[in-house]
Amino acid sequence: MPAPAAPPAAPIALGSRRELFVDRFLVAGLEGAELRLATPLDAGPALAFDRPWEGAFCAYSTVLRHGGRWLLYYRGVPSSGPDGRAAEVTCVAESADGRTFTRPELGLFAMAGAPRNNVVLANAAPFSHNFSPFVDTCPGVGAGPALKAIAGVHSSGLHGFVSADGFRWTPVQAGPVLPSPKEFTFDSQNVAFYSEHERKYVLYYRTWQEIGGTKYRWVSRAVSEDFVHWTTEGPVDYGGAPPEHLYTNQTSPYFRAPHIYAGICARFFPGRQVLTEAQARAVQVDPQYFQDCSDAVLVTSRGGRSFSRTFLDAFLRPGLGLQNWVSRSNYPALNLAQTGPAEMSFYVNRDYGQPTAHLRRYALRLDGFASLHAGYGGGTMLTHPVTFTGHRLALNYATSAAGSVRVELLDGDRQALPGFGLADAAELIGDEIEGYARWKQGVGVGAAQGRVVRLRFHLKDADVYSFGFLG
Incomplete structure (x- = not known):
């Protein structure tokens, strides 16, 4: 695999666009997870x-x-x-x-x-x-x-x-x-x-x-x-x-x-x-x-x-x-x-x-050229710093019956934002083209709009094909 690109000099402005896992543009780190090419x-x-x-x-x-x-x-x-x-x-x-x-x-x-x-x-x-x-x-x-x-x-x-x-x-x-x-x-x-x-x-x-x-x-x-x-x-x-x-x-x-x-x-x-x-x-x-x-x-x-x-x-x-x-x-x-x-x-x-x-x-x-994947043992992906404009975090994902996807929102020091930590994140279990990340307080992420954040995806026997902060 080609070497990863250098980290961006400034936060990546995502707006409300959809992002796919076809490159390492957003990837700051992978632990126990990988980008996996699809099989048509x-x-x-x-x-x-x-x-x-x-x-x-x-x-x-x-x-x-x-x-x-x-x-x-x-x-x-x-x-x-x-x-x-x-x-x-x-x-x-x-x-x-x-x-x-x-x-x-x-x-x-x-x-x-x-x-x-x-x-x-x-x-x-x-x-x-x-x-x-x-x-x-x-x-x-x-x-x-x-x-x-x-x-x-x-x-x-x-x-x-x-x-x-x-x-x-x-x-x-x-x-x-x-x-x-x-x-x-x-x-x-x-x-x-x-x-x-x-x-x-x-x-x-x-x-x-x-x-x-x-x-x-x-x-x-x-x-x-x-x-x-x-x-x-x-x-x-x-x-x-x-x-x-x-x-x-x-x-x-x-x-x-x-x-x-x-x-x-x-x-x-x-x-x-x-x-x-x-x-x-x-x-x-x-x-x-x-x-x-x-x-x-x-x-x-x-x-x-x-x-x-x-x-x-x-x-x-x-x-x-x-x-x-x-x-x-x-x-x-x-x-x-x-x-x-x-x-x-x-x-x-x-x-x-x-x-x-x-x-x-x-x-x-749909969106499935490649995915962020982790097996049964679990894994995480951390993004580079980003900003966004949407109100909900949409995910195209699939899990096994034993698997799950959870998402944290972190600040610039990689500390969880209040209400958006791992302990607050609901497990997503299933298979959806457009599901939504959830926390104890619900699906809204408006409280983090305008802030520089990082996302940390936690996967177990699961794939995420795309994500985006939708309106």
Whole structure:
């Protein structure tokens, strides 16, 4: 695990925002407790890439919510070849619940044997290679197009697109919004979004970084006030984590805590071959696509070029089946979807380069990328000094029948505030997405508003996924 960050110079202003246990930003000390990475639940196929214009090399998927439904965008191309070629198209599918997707019959572009189909961009090389849309939440957008997209390869630079309905896309201008530098770049899915936290458009894009004589697939960042004029800021910093090839970065604001950017990235191991030639023939993978393997890892940021790789272990392993151990499989889609009152989902391209290529859904508890965890023997976590503005302390937590969660509020000298000590704290037992810390006097924490405090969590056979001082 990377070394913890230095303590903050001033108290952390939490306000009433929700905080997750995806990094050590708030952690001053752990005793008998740990930050534990979640294990996603395989929820089954979401869409098979089985149309003639789709096929084995569908990739770079994006899921977003627009117009009361979920939209899935992805590259369609049935055969391998150079990036940005004319055969590539951009496809869309729809879902009411984010669990399974169907194709709308749009009729915008005629495909062989199917005049009505789900293609939203064609005959527009190279932009269907990595077309990456997002919902524009900038307050100044008003009645303008609700959706924007970024697309392009090194030979073209990155171009911007806009759409009102998610199906009909037009360029924002004739040339690129971010021209290519001299160094080779943009050869992956490049992702943009409007950051409510930073109050600007943010772009994370593919670059390369030489470290110790090895060139790694890397990520760099640019920002913009208007989506058209971009300023590059340079490569991101993973805080001392060992360098690895992150093929896609898939960074976006987490929808329940938008000051935290979460990326479920494809981690690529070039030349790490698992299948023999005979096994590759058996799964019918393209002969050029079985000499490498990939999995997925979790990275997070709180803005800027600094990222945390708190967990170096795989977030999603390739899993059972030789078909999962081929080149460029297991690539996560951009964004997460809330698919139930207590559930969120992310999506992964599986069986790349094979006739069985498809998008698969994985489920997590809401806020549940990771948790503060302690076993039966119990443990504690102490936060750095913080201030807050809410009136109740909400917790997303789960315990065993024998387990519990309790919370203390301490002053700057780590002494319990009157009425908020361990002896005053009620045991929380159960499993709730939004439960409330309680003390003998009740759930109110207004008496501590405006003060610099620390929180000490006491856990026994329990997990806490998030907390926040809500209104």
